[in-house]
Amino acid sequence: MKVLHILSSHGMGWTGGIRATLASLAQTRLASWVEFQLVTQDQAKATLKTWQPDLLVLHRASSWKGIPELLTLKAKARILVEHHYSAGFEQHQVPSSWRFRAMLRLNYRLMDRVVSISQGQQQWMQSNRLVASEKVRLICSSRNLDPFFQVPTKAEPEKLFTLAAYGRFTHQKGFDRLIEAVQLLPVGSVQLLLGGQGPNEQNLKALAQNHPHIRFLGKIDDVPEFLSRCDAVVIPSRWEPWGNVCLEARAAARPVLVSDVDGLTEQAKNCGIEFQPDSCQNLTDGIWQMINASPEQRQSWGQQGRLSAIHAWDDYVNAWEQVLREFK
Known part of the structure; x- marks a missing residue:
């Protein structure tokens, strides 16, 4: 065939x-x-x-x-x-x-x-x-997740609580309101690592206004290594039919903070915090809740996320096999 x-x-x-x-x-x-x-x-x-x-x-x-x-x-x-x-x-x-x-x-x-x-x-x-x-x-989207399952778990922040976000710098991904949400928090409460490139890059950097704890890292070639440096992953998309970033974060045993939209909602169950994407304040509140969650709670979210991702690739292959056999 x-x-x-x-x-x-x-x-x-x-x-x-x-x-x-x-x-x-x-x-x-x-x-x-x-x-x-x-x-x-x-x-x-x-x-x-x-x-x-x-x-x-x-x-x-x-x-x-x-x-x-x-x-x-x-x-x-x-x-x-x-x-x-x-x-x-x-x-x-x-x-x-x-x-x-x-x-x-x-x-x-x-x-x-x-x-x-x-x-x-x-x-x-x-x-x-x-x-x-x-x-x-x-057929829920997936990818081969083996490198993400090798990311060590992380119980305690090393210094500042570190949030990671990555993807295309476009309006869809909502990084503008993520930057605004971080700016509403006390300086020194969290650092944000932003990985990626895209047409909105210069606007996002201008919006960050040289905030001391918002760092732009450019294109991320080694995503598992990037995730190993963070305490949680935030996905502030305005829409997201699925969201492989969330799947990768789950496989890496990182708690997630996601917009309550589309495919992100079903991925985040028992794996982190969802927020309503109609205001920056909701995202700020979600970040604050993530920071103040106990280490045990964050570790539980991460472990549940990893468990929920274990069969994702096999399920993806099996689903494609079923569809293709309909036409054999």
Whole structure:
């Protein structure tokens, strides 16, 4: 069976992670009966002519503009993995829900299956009747987490309580309100390590105003080592269909402080603190609660997080195997 994964041609923040995950998937037991190939949108048509796959798996964002091109991508079956849209996205980014939902319904109708990457996203799809229930398959996002399971647990802060946050510096990720929330706390109560790059980097640095305990570390190449330096991980996203940062933090046994949105909500159960993302003060209060939690409570959150992540990769592979066998 030949499966062609089509990634976005643009430099979106998740492309590298998705590519690495799919490359790992191709090295699992599925390789005994599935031949995978990964291409960008720009390469898809040429590959379709020469390779002739049985199944297309699209990882791009749906749009009105993309529908004509989608119709030209011929194969026995097509699957869309919905990395992009969620209830939180609709709330923050969509001026006309009616038009947005009409676009999604049309795109999803052209697919043989639509993969939701979190329970929260699936519930949003089905409660708004965006896709026929018989087409939807749930495959919670994951990656190979072995390096994160090797991160030592951490009971006590070394000096300052250290919060870590990392990802693309975009409006979605909410790092602007994280900086504002830290600035509301007494200087010397916490340090924030911010890893990542992106279009909002200069604005975020200006917002930080040279705060003595907010540090920008640039691109993080060794994420497990980065997480070993922190006492907790904060994920202040405005929307997040899933959130692999939360999964990585859980695997590293770090308590999490997350926005109560989309896929983050289901990941944080018994692993840390959720806050309502409608004000910086809520995030400030959440940070203060995390700092003042007992070492035993933070250790319990971390241990529960690690336990909840132990089978994530196996579950991901098993779920993909079930979906692919539907087309064998």
